[in-house]
Amino acid sequence: MPTKERGMGIMFNAKEFIENSLGEIKNIVGDSRVISACSGGVDSTVATYLVHKAVGDKLVAVFIDDGLRREGEPEFVVRILKELKIKTRYVDAKEEFFQTFKGKTDAEEKRKAFRDKFYTTLGKVAKEEQIQFITQGTIKADVLETVKGIKSQHNVLEQIGINPQIYGYKILEPLRELFKPEVRMVGREMGLPREISERMPFPGPALSLRILGEVTAEKAAIVRKATQIVEEEAINLGAFQSFAVLHNDKATGIKEGNRLYGNIITVRIVNSQDAVTALAVNIPYELLSKISKRITNEIPTVVRCLYDITDKPPSTIEFE
Amino acid sequence: MPTKERGMGIMFNAKEFIENSLGEIKNIVGDSRVISACSGGVDSTVATYLVHKAVGDKLVAVFIDDGLRREGEPEFVVRILKELKIKTRYVDAKEEFFQTFKGKTDAEEKRKAFRDKFYTTLGKVAKEEQIQFITQGTIKADVLETVKGIKSQHNVLEQIGINPQIYGYKILEPLRELFKPEVRMVGREMGLPREISERMPFPGPALSLRILGEVTAEKAAIVRKATQIVEEEAINLGAFQSFAVLHNDKATGIKEGNRLYGNIITVRIVNSQDAVTALAVNIPYELLSKISKRITNEIPTVVRCLYDITDKPPSTIEFE
Numbered sequence: 154m155p156t157k158e159r160g161m162g163i164m165f166n167a168k169e170f171i172e173n174s175l176g177e178i179k180n181i182v183g184d185s186r187v188i189s190a191c192s193g194g195v196d197s198t199v200a201t202y203l204v205h206k207a208v209g210d211k212l213v214a215v216f217i218d219d220g221l222r223r224e225g226e227p228e229f230v231v232r233i234l235k236e237l238k239i240k241t242r243y244v245d246a247k248e249e250f251f252q253t254f255k256g257k258t259d260a261e262e263k264r265k266a267f268r269d270k271f272y273t274t275l276g277k278v279a280k281e282e283q284i285q286f287i288t289q290g291t292i293k294a295d296v297l298e299t300v301k302g303i304k305s306q307h308n309v310l311e312q313i314g315i316n317p318q319i320y321g322y323k324i325l326e327p328l329r330e331l332f333k334p335e336v337r338m339v340g341r342e343m344g345l346p347r348e349i350s351e352r353m354p355f356p357g358p359a360l361s362l363r364i365l366g367e368v369t370a371e372k373a374a375i376v377r378k379a380t381q382i383v384e385e386e387a388i389n390l391g392a393f394q395s396f397a398v399l400h401n402d403k404a405t406g407i408k409e410g411n412r413l414y415g416n417i418i419t420v421r422i423v424n425s426q427d428a429v430t431a432l433a434v435n436i437p438y439e440l441l442s443k444i445s446k447r448i449t450n451e452i453p454t455v456v457r458c459l460y461d462i463t464d465k466p467p468s469t470i471e472f473e
Numbered sequence: 474m475p476t477k478e479r480g481m482g483i484m485f486n487a488k489e490f491i492e493n494s495l496g497e498i499k500n501i502v503g504d505s506r507v508i509s510a511c512s513g514g515v516d517s518t519v520a521t522y523l524v525h526k527a528v529g530d531k532l533v534a535v536f537i538d539d540g541l542r543r544e545g546e547p548e549f550v551v552r553i554l555k556e557l558k559i560k561t562r563y564v565d566a567k568e569e570f571f572q573t574f575k576g577k578t579d580a581e582e583k584r585k586a587f588r589d590k591f592y593t594t595l596g597k598v599a600k601e602e603q604i605q606f607i608t609q610g611t612i613k614a615d616v617l618e619t620v621k622g623i624k625s626q627h628n629v630l631e632q633i634g635i636n637p638q639i640y641g642y643k644i645l646e647p648l649r650e651l652f653k654p655e656v657r658m659v660g661r662e663m664g665l666p667r668e669i670s671e672r673m674p675f676p677g678p679a680l681s682l683r684i685l686g687e688v689t690a691e692k693a694a695i696v697r698k699a700t701q702i703v704e705e706e707a708i709n710l711g712a713f714q715s716f717a718v719l720h721n722d723k724a725t726g727i728k729e730g731n732r733l734y735g736n737i738i739t740v741r742i743v744n745s746q747d748a749v750t751a752l753a754v755n756i757p758y759e760l761l762s763k764i765s766k767r768i769t770n771e772i773p774t775v776v777r778c779l780y781d782i783t784d785k786p787p788s789t790i791e792f793e
Contacts, residue, residue, distance in 0.1 A: 260725060260734060365722045402685045402722045405580060405793055407786040414580060419779055433765075435758035438782075442753075445782040457788040459739055459779035462758075462765040466727040468777040473725055 165335045167342040171203065174327050178207035182286055187212045187325065189288035190275050191241075192222075192359070193230030195352045196290030199340045200328050204288045205239045206343065212288070213240045215278050217271065220247030221359035221373055224381045233349060242282075246274050247370075254361065254368035258401070260473035263368065267358040279322060291326040292336055294428050333427050353384075353394050354428060362473040366401025375399050375452055379418045382447045392434050393425040397448070398461075398472050406449075406456020415456035418448050422461075423470055431465040485655045487662040491523065494647050498527035502606055507532045507645065509608035510595050511561075512542075512679070513550030515672045516610030519660045520648050524608045525559045526663065532608070533560045535598050537591065540567030541679035541693055544701045553669060562602075566594050567690075574681065574688035578721070580793035583688065587678040599642060611646040612656055614748050652747050673704075673714050674748060682793040686721025695719050695772055699738045702767045712754050713745040717768070718781075718792050726769075726776020735776035738768050742781075743790055751785040 182204075189201040191214040205212045214234050218227045227243070234241040253270045257263050279287065328336055333354070340350030356362050360380070364372045379397035387395035400417040407413065420441070425431035445458035461468070502524075509521040511534040525532045534554050538547045547563070554561040573590045577583050599607065648656055653674070660670035676682050680700070684692045699717035707715035720737040727733065740761070745751035765778035781788070 260723075365724070400720070400722050402720050403580075404685070404788065405791070406783075406788045420782075433762075435762075438755035441782045442755075445753075445784075449783060449787045457781065457783045457792075460782050461777065462740075462761045462780050463726075463769060463777045464765075467769045468724065468726045471725070472777075 165331075165338060167335070167338040170331075170335075170339060171206075171342055174203055175207045178204055178325065178327060181323075181325065182208050182211065185211070185285035186283060187286040187288055188275070188279055188282055188284045189214050190271075191216055191230065191234060191290075192355070192357065193226060193233065193349075193352075194290065194355050194357075195333070195336055195340060195349065196292050196328060198230075198233070198290075198349050198352075199336050199343070199345065200288055200290040200326075201234075201239060202237060202343055202345060203327050203339070204325065205237070210240050213242055213278075213282055213284070215242050215244060215275065217244045217246055217274050219250040219267075219271070219359060219361075220370060221250065221361050221368070223355070223360070223384075224377050229348075233346065237345075242278060244274060244278060246270070249274070251368065251370050251373075256367065258366050260362075263361055263473065264358055267361055271357075284322070286323050286325045288325045288327070290328055292328050293330060293332050296329060297429070356471055362471045363396060363398045365399065365472060372399055375416060375454065376418075378452050379448050379455070382451065383420055383422075383444060386440060386444045386447070387422055387436070390422065390434065390436060392422045393428075393431065394470060395420075395422045397421070404457045408453070408456065413454075413456055416452075416454045417457045417459065418452075418455050419459040419461055419472075420444055420448075421470070421472075423465070425465070425470070428470060431470050433462050433464055485651075485658060487655070487658040490651075490655075490659060491526075491662055494523055495527045498524055498645065498647060501643075501645065502528050502531065505531070505605035506603060507606040507608055508595070508599055508602055508604045509534050510591075511536055511550065511554060511610075512675070512677065513546060513553065513669075513672075514610065514675050514677075515653070515656055515660060515669065516612050516648060518550075518553070518610070518669050518672075519656050519663070519665065520608055520610040520646075521554075521559060522557060522663055522665060523647050523659070524645060525557070530560050533562055533598075533602055533604070535562050535564060535595065537564045537566055537594050539570040539587075539591070539679060539681075540690060541570065541681050541688070543675070543680070543704075544697050549668075553666065557665075562598060564594060564598060566590070569594070571688065571690050571693075576687065578686045580682075583681055583793065584678055587681055591677075604642070606643050606645045608645045608647070610648055612648050613650060613652050616649060617749070654746065676791055682791045683716060683718045685719065685792060692719055695736060695774065696738075698772050699768050699775070702771065703740050703742075703764060706760060706764045706767070707742055707756070710742065710754065710756060712742045713748075713751065714790060715740075715742045717741070724777045728773070728776065733774075733776055736772075736774045737777045737779065738772075738775050739779045739781055739792075740764055740768075741790070741792075743785070745785070745790070748790060751790050753782050753784055 191197045191201040201214050231243050253266045337350050360376050361368045363376050376399040383395050383397045398419040403414050404417050406415050422434045423431040448458050449455050511517045511521040521534050551563050573586045657670050680696050681688045683696050696719040703715050703717045718739040723734050724737050726735050742754045743751040768778050769775050
């Protein structure tokens with residue numbers, strides 16, 4: 154993997170990157186076995202496919218269903234991985250994840266709870282598969298933001314005090330030096346379906362970041378439905394990210410003529426190159442109004458819809 | 474006062490209404506003394522001025538400073554009342570109000586806390602002033618919404634189990650049959666300054682409805698500052714109401730390069746005839762963006778600004 158510093162301005166050669174990477178990965182892995190936690194996001198899928206191309210069936214992709222994925226996402230990701238002929242394991246950990254979130258309301262506490270459950274679950278699979286390497290889709294922005302203390306990326310192991318070598322594992326992070334647009338270029342160059350290479354970024358801790366306060370299965374169902382509506386309506390905007398957030402706060406409203414102290418949903422649509430900075434998108438008010446009406450009509454408990462008008466900085470893209 | 478039913482469509486004659494009202498109020502009050510709790514809002518100020526015109530110095534206007542008024546509002550209201558030659562008492566009850574909100578987070582519980590403290594405070598003044606009548610600025614929409622159970626208006630005494638006669642007081646509600654636009658017409662006809670007759674509606678429980686969760690002096694200062702910014706920037710829109718709401722939820726952001734788990738402000742701007750239904754206003758994105766930037770720049774703890782895109786119904790104008 155290239156180790157020299159590159160800025161966004163310097164031409165990136167995806168083909169060359171892939172060739173070099175394949176050789177290096179083969180060398181490093183040798184006859185060992187590898188797992189890759191693949192959420193279906195651009196980063197983890199490109200990393201998984203790259204390693205698969207290098208070592209074939211020595212790699213097992215692991216899709217952990219944490220109950221916090223978008224509508225239809227688990228089926229979609231598993232299908233794509235199978236179509237790419239990648240050996241894949243689907244792990245149903247929904248109940249365990251909701252259990253671990255019980256009573257946790259602080260953003261960092263929730264991130265930590267997710268991370269711990271994620272690595273415990275992955276650790277079990279690693280043991281069963283008797284692997285020596287764990288592949289992760291860490292990219293440059295993750296490293297930069299972790300170093301800066303902006304947020305703790307769940308996929309930067311060292312920071313969370315996990316020394317993988319104690320467990321006998323080594324970490325393989327083939328995209329660690331790349332920026333997001335370069336990751337997409339690598340995906341395209343390897344012939345990944347557009348549904349993956351052009352995919353909207355989706356955070357590791359998934360919908361848990363978009364449920365303010367305690368994370369429950371009921372709240373996940375609400376924000377999943379709202380997310381589906383936002384994605385359907387925003388699809389033609391070509392924005393960097395479009396999603397919904399469920400507040401813990403409630404507000405008064407009127408449903409079927411009666412007062413309802415109900416849920417609040419925020420719609421967040423941003424443009425960005427690399428997620429390090431971002432702009433809230435000025436979308437036509439008619440569309441905003443349509444999204445608000447669909448969300449309040451189609452989700453019985455929601456009485457109020459807000460649109461996030463803050464750039465990053467001073468806000469972050471996600472709420473937690 | 475006219476008792477026949479009138480809809481919005483039937484011509485309202487403000488001059489005639491005032492003449493009739495003055496006569497009736499004089500008759501009812503006789504030689505008694507009256508207090509009027511005047512917040513400076515259109516309804517309570519028009520009611521106060523009408524009764525003042527009828528009975529002169531037998532009326533004492535009471536401004537209760539609950540610590541939840543907008544920037545500069547206590548001074549402004551007291552000044553206006555004095556300019557109108559209305560006998561006025563300013564009551565500083567800030568500490569008592571914040572005390573009563575301690576630990577209360579539910580919307581109805583907060584409304585009740587406000588109401589109780591309001592009437593206790595007013596009751597003390599009533600005793601000191603040895604009055605027989607309390608004037609209130611109740612209007613048609615308050616009555617309708619209370620009957621429908623949409624919200625409990627703090628100024629409809631019967632519903633809260635206060636039987637004013639037990640205390641020897643009678644209630645004077647000269648605007649009870651009027652809709653908002655008619656109240657403004659009455660204000661103009663009586664020659665009230667435009668600052669009053671054209672004033673934006675402001676709820677009785679004031680900023681307490683715009684602080685989700687527990688109400689504290691610190692939070693009141695944040696939402697007061699945000700409200701000031703929204704009102705300054707929205708002044709030329711001529712909207713029915715423009716205000717800011719402080720969430721109890723927090724969100725991540727970045728201030729001066731560091732991660733901050735900070736406050737969220739929602740901006741709410743609506744158009745309405747009578748507050749019974751309302752439309753969120755499609756304001757230019759440049760203005761929304763300017764408001765967001767000012768709020769996050771000028772209030773250190775705020776990292777995120779949202780714009781409410783919901784009509785009434787299904788939401789209400791206020792959040793609580």
